Amino acid sequence: MKLTITDLTKKFGHKTAVNHVDLELTPGIIGLLGPNGAGKTTMIRLLCDLIQPDSGAVLLDGENIRFMGEDYRDILGYLPQKVGYYPWFTAEKYLMYIAALKGLSTEEAAAKTKDLLEQVGLYSERKKRLGAFSGGMLQRVGIAQALLNDPKILILDEPTAGLDPQERIRFRTMIAGLARDRLVILSTHIVTDVEHIATQVVMLRSGKVVAHDTIGHIRNTLTGKVCTLTVSAEEAEQYRQTHLVANMQPVGEKIMLRLVCPNGFPDGAVPVEPDLEDAYLAYCGREDVC
Amino acid sequence: MNEKEVIAFLKETKQTPSPDAVDRCINSLPDIQKPNRLLPLVRLQLRSMPASVYIWALTAVAFQIFLAVSLSPMDALMATGISSAIVALLFGWHLMLSRAGSMIEIEKCCKYSYGQIMLARILCLSSLTLAALLAAVIPSAGFSHMGITFMLAATLPTLIGALMALLWANHIGNSDFAQLTMYLVATLITSLMLEWIVEAGILLICAIQLITLTALVLQTKNLTNRRIDYEAYHY
Numbered sequence: 001m002k003l004t005i006t007d008l009t010k011k012f013g014h015k016t017a018v019n020h021v022d023l024e025l026t027p028g029i030i031g032l033l034g035p036n037g038a039g040k041t042t043m044i045r046l047l048c049d050l051i052q053p054d055s056g057a058v059l060l061d062g063e064n065i066r067f068m069g070e071d072y073r074d075i076l077g078y079l080p081q082k083v084g085y086y087p088w089f090t091a092e093k094y095l096m097y098i099a100a101l102k103g104l105s106t107e108e109a110a111a112k113t114k115d116l117l118e119q120v121g122l123y124s125e126r127k128k129r130l131g132a133f134s135g136g137m138l139q140r141v142g143i144a145q146a147l148l149n150d151p152k153i154l155i156l157d158e159p160t161a162g163l164d165p166q167e168r169i170r171f172r173t174m175i176a177g178l179a180r181d182r183l184v185i186l187s188t189h190i191v192t193d194v195e196h197i198a199t200q201v202v203m204l205r206s207g208k209v210v211a212h213d214t215i216g217h218i219r220n221t222l223t224g225k226v227c228t229l230t231v232s233a234e235e236a237e238q239y240r241q242t243h244l245v246a247n248m249q250p251v252g253e254k255i256m257l258r259l260v261c262p263n264g265f266p267d268g269a270v271p272v273e274p275d276l277e278d279a280y281l282a283y284c285g286r287e288d289v290c
Numbered sequence: 291m292n293e294k295e296v297i298a299f300l301k302e303t304k305q306t307p308s309p310d311a312v313d314r315c316i317n318s319l320p321d322i323q324k325p326n327r328l329l330p331l332v333r334l335q336l337r338s339m340p341a342s343v344y345i346w347a348l349t350a351v352a353f354q355i356f357l358a359v360s361l362s363p364m365d366a367l368m369a370t371g372i373s374s375a376i377v378a379l380l381f382g383w384h385l386m387l388s389r390a391g392s393m394i395e396i397e398k399c400c401k402y403s404y405g406q407i408m409l410a411r412i413l414c415l416s417s418l419t420l421a422a423l424l425a426a427v428i429p430s431a432g433f434s435h436m437g438i439t440f441m442l443a444a445t446l447p448t449l450i451g452a453l454m455a456l457l458w459a460n461h462i463g464n465s466d467f468a469q470l471t472m473y474l475v476a477t478l479i480t481s482l483m484l485e486w487i488v489e490a491g492i493l494l495i496c497a498i499q500l501i502t503l504t505a506l507v508l509q510t511k512n513l514t515n516r517r518i519d520y521e522a523y524h525y
């Protein structure tokens with residue numbers, strides 16, 4: 001199974017949200033990273049055939065998804081950024097409703113609903129109305145509905161928003177288990193979510209793909225370009241204006257900065273191994289520094 | 291042999307040919323496309339409506355009975371037609387249900403197309419309105435002066451409203467707001483023309499009803515069987 005994106009473009013008025021994007025996505029977990037306004041959600045909506053591109057196409061094994069209709073939706077699972085729900089539904093009824101819309105029989109729907117509610121840790125709350133759920137609980141119900149039809153293509157937009165650390169770990173474990181023969185696209189700001197489970201990373205900035213590779217290769221592009229430097233608080237503030245600062249950690253009276261410096265280290269800096277967050281900063285960070 | 295019998299036969303012979311030959315044979319059989327069935331979807335939409343929708347339906351029945359009993363037949367007829375539009379407006383938020391809870395994106399990614407979901411909601415809405423209307427008009431026919439002509443004519447605004455909404459869904463677009471607007475405008479215009487329709491006679495009323503119902507069935511069938519649907523998403 002291969003999802004091919006060819007010269008995909010989408011504009012909203014004068015703003016180009018997705019700008020001539022070309023990608024080839026194969027089964028595994030693909031992390032879609034980018035700052036706010038990079039075009040991630042627009043890209044996801046294009047992949048879900050929710051909006052039509054101004055040019056280009058999304059092809060599934062050579063077939064344009066725009067002309068596949070029901071056949072594409074049948075293998076698609078989607079969790080939007082804002083989980084939609086009817087407040088008067090209970091969690092169980094909500095999943096049964098979505099399962100029916102996805103074409104599952106009543107028996108299949110009942111079995112999947114029970115299984116998924118247990119997986120997301122909400123089985124004991126299944127009779128509670130969704131209107132009374134917290135944000136994190138709604139997010140978990142949203143994840144469950146995306147998995148109802150056992151999708152081959154699973155697209156998750158900010159899936160861990162509102163989840164506490166324990167829930168995030170549980171979510172990562174669940175997704176990692178699913179990705180064997182599925183294409184999972186995980187759009188997020190939280191780099192650590194992607195770093196732990198993704199097989200590939202796509203970084204978007206201003207509607208364009210600035211990086212697409214495995215996490216290891218992307219990290220390696222920054223070898224020798226990431227350092228730490230211990231400075232005073234006043235100097236730290238200056239470095240913040242002029243450099244890409246990945247982290248600031250108080251060390252006694254001073255501050256240890258973690259800097260991403262593609263053009264050379266400042267004096268006294270100590271090189272360190274880069275991580276994905278450094279890469280994110282380098283590819284998607286400010287253009288006016290370093 | 292049908293497909294089930296072929297699969298059963300091949301499974302029985304699994305031991306004779308090489309182990310993967312039967313699996314390859316079964317996998318190469320074409321998938322039988324199961325068409326989306328409308329009735330389960332309509333039942334689903336009926337069950338998914340909150341209780342307040344049914345309370346509005348009962349209120350509509352009471353109102354229609356009041357109109358049928360207290361006004362002259364022609365006035366009652368016109369008022370019934372206009373009140374059908376008002377009732378449709380009250381129920382009509384159900385057509386916009388997906389927007390209420392931001393469900394629209396999730397529903398547009400389901401196997402049933404959004405057009406089919408809207409179809410089921412229009413049919414629910416129309417059935418409820420018609421049922422409310424007939425539940426009011428038929429019992430009160432005994433103690434009001436509304437004849438069969440008026441009763442048949444009173445159903446036209448709802449039927450034509452539903453048809454216009456379906457025509458829009460089938461041939462123009464999936465906007466729920468546009469479909470609700472079409473429904474209401476068509477219901478209102480038809481109710482304003484009821485006086486002329488009734489004066490033209492029962493034959494014309496029956497002809498309009500027959501044509502409308504036939505068109506409704508055809509549009510419903512078209513939407514139900516449609517497998518490819520371009521979902522126009524208005525952000």
